[in-house]
Amino acid sequence: MAHSTETMDGPSMARQLAARFINLKFIEILMNRLIGMIVMAFSISVLVFLLIRLVPGDPVIEMLGSQAASEELAARLRGQLGLDKSLPEQYWNWITGVMHGDFGYSYGYQRPISDLVALNMPASIQLTASALFISVALGLLIGAWAAVARNRAPDTIGMGIAITFMSIPSFWLGLLFILLFAVQLQWFPVVGGTSLAGLVLPALTLGIGTMGFNARFVRSSLISTMGQNHVMTARAKGLSRPKVFFRHVMRNSMLPVLTVVGLQLGNLLSGTVVVETVFSRPGLGRLLVDAIMAKDYLTVQACVLIIALIYALSNLLVDLMYPILDPRIARR
Structure with missing residues (x-):
């Protein structure tokens, strides 16, 4: 009984194995870099959230100007902006909004921060x-x-x-x-x-x-x-x-x-x-x-986070282009 088998020469098999290994290496590099980007973005978001609050001055006072003497008005505005909450609550509200694509509302420019960025x-x-x-x-x-x-x-x-x-x-x-x-x-x-x-x-x-x-x-x-x-x-x-x-x-x-x-x-x-x-x-x-x-906390946080993410993405693209430009790197 004749068996029809599909043979493959040595060079073809070597090319397929090399291509498979390069793909696995590419995926490994991509996953490692993406995990690093997530950790970096989280660290920067916490850092800038805390540092901007160390800047002297009160954003509510900056907004009210001559009306800042009214304690009732300042307290009401502080509550509307969520500045009366604890720092962990403020950070959680902001970062959950960012993960849904909402950077918040700029109380300095009186418009959504996404519009300002765009x-x-x-x-x-x-x-x-x-x-x-x-x-x-x-x-x-x-x-x-x-x-x-x-x-x-x-x-x-x-x-x-x-x-x-x-x-x-x-x-x-x-x-x-x-x-x-x-x-x-x-x-x-x-x-x-x-x-x-x-x-x-x-x-x-x-x-x-x-x-x-x-x-x-x-x-x-x-x-x-x-x-x-x-x-x-x-x-x-x-x-x-x-x-x-x-x-x-x-x-x-x-x-x-x-x-x-x-x-x-x-x-x-x-x-x-x-x-x-x-x-x-x-x-x-x-x-x-x-x-x-202007002590516009949310706008500062959004700008710094976006610049950091673009910086990380540019380095990610460079890392991913290395195996493409020099296949020897993928085989190491």
Whole structure:
């Protein structure tokens, strides 16, 4: 009796086993990171909930202004806002609402916080994306220029530029840009808006401030790759310098840089707090500063939690892209 069996050669079976293992590894990484994000979000929510209440001042007094002398009115408003409850009760009411997508009501702006976030988030994303492009592009150019001319004048100049901009605080750099390009040269508006002209100076301030770190990391990554065996072999085969650099050096150096870019995304988003305030630009950072000044507890808690979650999500995406860009990582 003839049996029809489906045979599989060795390479095909190895590919299927490798694909299955990579999928399991991917799921394992995803689950670990998601659990870490949940723990991180809970910790930050508790921390910001407690810290904002240590800020001197009473939000009810801030809201009432000249009417704050009325104890009855203040007590009634405190009860409406839930500020008369114990801290555990206040936190539980807030966090359960957040888990259902409700960040609460801003008593400073007199509107739902979700509406405020939806109104200001696009401007912050626009600024962060523009600054990230400037930071990565200039960092790659200066870092590659310094690595190719290692220990020569371009290397010294490039790293000098990187260290200089790393050392300048973003608020001071922003003020210098306003003085030079907006007041003296009048190329751009003093107050940054959502237009393209109003975006240039804030994006340059935020991007150039982090460009130096990217340039230094790109330089060290490229120099490390240049000394590896496969690069020396490519040179020995007679390949041209540009072909060796772009095909063998640059491609193998970008994976570590990807991690830095993921971290920079979170840093840039948190940096919008200073830059948006300096340029009087709308955004999540400006909303956070105004909420702190107004003792608007729920708005501060929502802004900090959202920024932290975006930071964690950007790092999660980087971790998940690693096995895709370099399958060797998935097999470890």
